[in-house]
Amino acid sequence: MVDVRILATDQLSEPEWHALRELLDEAFEGGFSDDDWDHTVGGLHVLAVGGGIVSHAAVVERLLMAGDRPLRTGYVEGVATALEHQRTGHASTVMREIGRLIRAHFELGSLSTCLPDFYARLGWELWPGPTYTSSPRGPLRTEEEDGGVMVLRTRYTQQLETTLPLMCDWRSGDVW
Numbered sequence: 001m002v003d004v005r006i007l008a009t010d011q012l013s014e015p016e017w018h019a020l021r022e023l024l025d026e027a028f029e030g031g032f033s034d035d036d037w038d039h040t041v042g043g044l045h046v047l048a049v050g051g052g053i054v055s056h057a058a059v060v061e062r063l064l065m066a067g068d069r070p071l072r073t074g075y076v077e078g079v080a081t082a083l084e085h086q087r088t089g090h091a092s093t094v095m096r097e098i099g100r101l102i103r104a105h106f107e108l109g110s111l112s113t114c115l116p117d118f119y120a121r122l123g124w125e126l127w128p129g130p131t132y133t134s135s136p137r138g139p140l141r142t143e144e145e146d147g148g149v150m151v152l153r154t155r156y157t158q159q160l161e162t163t164l165p166l167m168c169d170w171r172s173g174d175v176w
Helices: 014-027 034-040 090-105 116-120
Strands: 003-008 044-049 053-066 069-081 108-112 131-135 138-141 149-153 166-169
Touching (some): 003 090, 014 044, 014 069, 034 069, 053 090, 069 090, 090 116
Parallel strands (some): 069 108, 131 166
Antiparallel strands (some): 003 044
């Protein structure tokens, strides 16, 4: 049995901060960069805790543009479960809570993934339109992200046309 906790980044204790980074490094097999860490902090963290952090997902605010429409978006980062706790439902638990937070506080939810089936069963849908980022030199096509960006609709975006171009704000590291 685990407890679900929701904390802002500045509410994480130092031991939780370090345990979270260790969890992410382990789950991503050393492929979780400092840029990825920077993208994960600064919002809300949903933690499944049972003898330590066993699963995590964060939601941070970003501005996405669907066509010409700006959308205050809850962007999901750092979804991970400790190796010994994978396939036990903990990631689904934290992602259901993330979905609740997004629906309550944002116009849209978004994430980038190579595991779309996991998120689809939780109500997320692939964005079939082309993806871009607003680079310092202007819009930049992100074709490698096409087919991997997913959205979660809220009451504000039930009728959103998903064939429109979707553009994220610029950031270092992976822009999506």
